[in-house]
Amino acid sequence: xxxxxxxxxxxxxxxxxxxxxxxxxxxxxxxxxxxxxxxxxxxxxxxxxxxxxxxxxxxxxxxxxxxxxxxxxxxxxxxxxxxxxxxxxxxxxxxxxxxxxxxxxxxxxxxxxxxxxxxxxxxxxxxxxxxxxxxxxxxxxxxxxxxxxxxxxxxxxxxxxxxxxxxxxxxxxxxxxxxxxxxxxxxxxxxxxxxxxxxxxxxxxxxxxxxxxxxxxxxxxxxxxxxxxxxxxxxxxxxxxxxxxxxxxxxxxxxxxxxxxxxxxxxxxxxxxxxxxxxxxxxxxxxxxxxxxxxxxxxxxxxxxxxxxxxxxxxxxxxxxxxxx
Amino acid sequence: xxxxxxxxxxxxxxxxxxxxxxxxxxxxxxxxxxxxxxxxxxxxxxxxxxxxxxxxxxxxxxxxxxxxxxxxxxxxxxxxxxxxxxxxxxxxxxxxxxxxxxxxxxxxxxxxxxxxxxxxxxxxxxxxxxxxxxxxxxxxxxxxxxxxxxxxxxxxxxxxxxxxxxxxxxxxxxxxxxxxxxxxxxxxxxxxxxxxxxxxxxxxxxxxxxxxxxxxxxxxxxxxxxxxxxxxxxxxxxxxxxxxxxxxxxxxxxxxxxxxxxxxxxxxxxxxxxxxxxxxxxxxxxxxxxxxxxxxxxxxxxxxxxxxxxxxxxxxxxxxxxxxx
Numbered sequence: 010x011x012x013x014x015x016x017x018x019x020x021x022x023x024x025x026x027x028x029x030x031x032x033x034x035x036x037x038x039x040x041x042x043x044x045x046x047x048x049x050x051x052x053x054x055x056x057x058x059x060x061x062x063x064x065x066x067x068x069x070x071x072x073x074x075x076x077x078x079x080x081x082x083x084x085x086x087x088x089x090x091x092x093x094x095x096x097x098x099x100x101x102x103x104x105x106x107x108x109x110x111x112x113x114x115x116x117x118x119x120x121x122x123x124x125x126x127x128x129x130x131x132x133x134x135x136x137x138x139x140x141x142x143x144x145x146x147x148x149x150x151x152x153x154x155x156x157x158x159x160x161x162x163x164x165x166x167x168x169x170x171x172x173x174x175x176x177x178x179x180x181x182x183x184x185x186x187x188x189x190x191x192x193x194x195x196x197x198x199x200x201x202x203x204x205x206x207x208x209x210x211x212x213x214x215x216x217x218x219x220x221x222x223x224x225x226x227x228x229x230x231x232x233x234x235x236x237x238x239x240x241x242x243x244x245x246x247x248x249x250x251x252x253x254x255x256x257x258x259x260x261x262x263x264x265x266x267x268x269x270x271x272x273x274x275x276x277x278x279x280x281x282x283x284x285x286x287x288x289x290x291x292x293x294x295x296x297x298x299x300x301x302x303x304x305x306x307x308x309x310x311x312x313x314x315x316x317x318x319x320x321x322x323x324x325x326x327x328x329x330x331x332x333x334x
Numbered sequence: 335x336x337x338x339x340x341x342x343x344x345x346x347x348x349x350x351x352x353x354x355x356x357x358x359x360x361x362x363x364x365x366x367x368x369x370x371x372x373x374x375x376x377x378x379x380x381x382x383x384x385x386x387x388x389x390x391x392x393x394x395x396x397x398x399x400x401x402x403x404x405x406x407x408x409x410x411x412x413x414x415x416x417x418x419x420x421x422x423x424x425x426x427x428x429x430x431x432x433x434x435x436x437x438x439x440x441x442x443x444x445x446x447x448x449x450x451x452x453x454x455x456x457x458x459x460x461x462x463x464x465x466x467x468x469x470x471x472x473x474x475x476x477x478x479x480x481x482x483x484x485x486x487x488x489x490x491x492x493x494x495x496x497x498x499x500x501x502x503x504x505x506x507x508x509x510x511x512x513x514x515x516x517x518x519x520x521x522x523x524x525x526x527x528x529x530x531x532x533x534x535x536x537x538x539x540x541x542x543x544x545x546x547x548x549x550x551x552x553x554x555x556x557x558x559x560x561x562x563x564x565x566x567x568x569x570x571x572x573x574x575x576x577x578x579x580x581x582x583x584x585x586x587x588x589x590x591x592x593x594x595x596x597x598x599x600x601x602x603x604x605x606x607x608x609x610x611x612x613x614x615x616x617x618x619x620x621x622x623x624x625x626x627x628x629x630x631x632x633x634x635x636x637x638x639x640x641x642x643x644x645x646x647x648x649x650x651x652x653x654x655x656x657x658x659x
Contacts, residue, residue, distance in 0.1 A: 084625065084626070143491065155592070157592065157593075159484050159485070159489065160484070160485070160487060160489070162485060164484065164485070164593065165594075166468065166593055166594025166595075166626065167594040167596065167626060167627050167630050167631075168594075168626075168627060170594050170625070170626035170627065171592065171593050171594035171626070172592065173591040173592060173625050173626065174591070174592055176587075176588070176591035176592075176625050177588045177591060177592060178504060178584055178585075178587060178588045179503060179505075179506045180504075180505050180506055180507065181504045181505055181580075181581070181584040182505065188591075188624055188625040189622070189623075189624035189625075190587055190591075190622045190623060190624070190625070191622065193591075255506075256506070259503055259506040260503075262501075262503060262515055263501070263502045263503045263588060264592070266498040266499070266501035266502060266513075266515075266518075267480070267482065267496065267497065267498060267499055267501075267502060267589070267592070267593075268482075268489070268491055268496055268592075269490075269491025269492040269495050269496035270491075271492065297514070297515040297516065298514075298515060299513055299514035299515065300409065300495070300498050300501050300513040300514075300515070301409070301491065301492060301493075301495035301496070301498065302492055302493060302495065305492050306492075
């Protein structure tokens with residue numbers, strides 16, 4: 010049994026899990042608040058302490074742990090183990106040597122990987138991506154992250170920045186995206202973009218049960234609340250997911266043309282809307298793509314939920330540390 | 335010296351070349367009209383005769399030839415060696431067993447590959463893509479074909495249909511593309527789309543030297559003629575290439591986000607417009623992409639011209655036939 014630590018550096022919480030990387034099983038885990046406002050040094054100290062505590066509480070000794078993988082929600086240079094930019098964490102992380110710092114404080118080898126590439130790797134090896142060699146992942150939450158498995162390899166691109174499928178442009182004339190480009194999928198179908206469609210509907214007084222569900226407090230509107238309204242038969246709420254699914258299907262049609270993946274996986278919190286989102290996505294993709302055999306491309310929800318990231322990054326660290334790079 | 339035949343099945347001409355696949359050198363070649371209207375059986379007979387004649391005229395014997403690669407402008411099942419759909423050739427090619435038919439008539443092993451994947455492989459091994467492991471190719475002619483080298487491999491996708499970068503959507507609400515999708519890059523920046531912008535300018539009476547260059551015969555407007563007008567200082571003609579370059583840059587920005595290629599190569603006849611097209615493409619891509627280190631992505635014109643395809647498909651056939659698949 011090879012045991013590695015998978016850690017998720019989230020905007021709200023830090024999570025560390027001991028993972029059996031042969032089976033994908035999570036053996037032990039714990040979570041604490043990130044408290045990102047305290048700055049990167051404080052956050053790195055908290056991560057190290059969390060990891061050491063999880064190992065200790067698990068009953069395994071440090072020498073039984075092969076190493077640590079950290080999933081990070083931002084732009085990294087994975088070869089140098091450095092964080093370049095974390096868009097969704099307060100405070101700046103300019104050129105922070107995350108891997109080296111944690112190696113010093115834990116005494117274990119550390120590898121870092123973008124959080125959604127971690128999910129991609131986890132879903133491919135242990136979840137919805139098993140058994141096929143080319144997989145595209147959209148992870149829909151605060152933003153839309155992405156990841157690619159191509160010909161049986163996690164696609165890294167330059168410094169590990171490849172796979173950002175949420176920044177596939179769907180309208181060159183579209184609204185500015187958080188990334189600085191215009192008309193990216195993320196600007197249309199991320200959690201906040203979906204919530205904003207709900208807020209607009211309520212603010213405009215459309216006939217929707219959403220207003221009652223949020224007690225007319227627009228700040229309480231979330232994709233989950235809109236999904237509840239849609240499931241209770243609300244046509245306005247259904248339309249919102251139809252639209253988001255359509256935008257996703259357009260981006261997926263570009264990915265089908267360029268990559269021809271065998272499977273497209275939709276993960277992240279917003280994917281819990283299930284067929285409200287996946288059915289229009291699939292319908293759009295299948296009706297638009299004719300340049301390749303789109304009937305051979307499956308769309309599936311993620312299967313591993315919150316564990317995908319820690320499982321994936323633990324396994325990824327294992328495969329790199331054991332091969333010595 | 336390993337010698338293979340590279341053949342290009344074009345809508346207008348058939349070309350066969352004897353290629354030294356170690357050096358990329360074209361040793362001997364010939365070209366004849368395709369006469370596609372005569373149907374697929376007649377065309378396949380012409381290809382076989384052309385290949386046999388090129389081999390004979392070269393002075394090499396059949397036993398010195400390792401095999402044949404055919405670059406085909408359409409949708410293929412490369413594993414079965416079958417042509418599924420040729421959008422730009424008159425007559426239908428439904429499920430035509432091109433590889434098997436030519437193996438019988440030439441006595442040599444045959445592999446087929448999409449024409450722009452052939453160009454991609456040629457440019458990567460012998461041209462503008464040398465020395466890097468991830469390359470994206472846009473080939474702009476009657477349509478916009480594409481190809482991808484990912485981690486040192488030609489990306490095939492399902493049945494060899496992957497790499498269709500011309501069918502990256504840049505506006506979900508855009509005009510219908512020849513492929514059946516809407517708003518694909520091809521609908522905005524292919525040769526005919528560029529020519530149509532020129533026709534519109536002349537028809538609307540804009541102040542452009544293009545009208546004189548075509549003697550006010552709209553049928554004579556081509557991307558090459560618009561480039562001539564632009565080079566003579568015509569602002570309307572320059573604007574047309576600015577627009578086409580902008581659309582290309584938008585599609586390239588999606589490819590940067592998803593794949594992070596080290597190099598983007600622009601090939602095909604329209605690429606002869608050079609910086610008229612490449613400068614606005616590059617400017618658009620560099621100003622829009624911030625999610626990955628876009629300064630590490632080079633944009634280059636193809637280096638091999640018309641030889642890229644026959645060189646690439648000969649080498650591709652060599653690598654597959656020698657490895658027995």
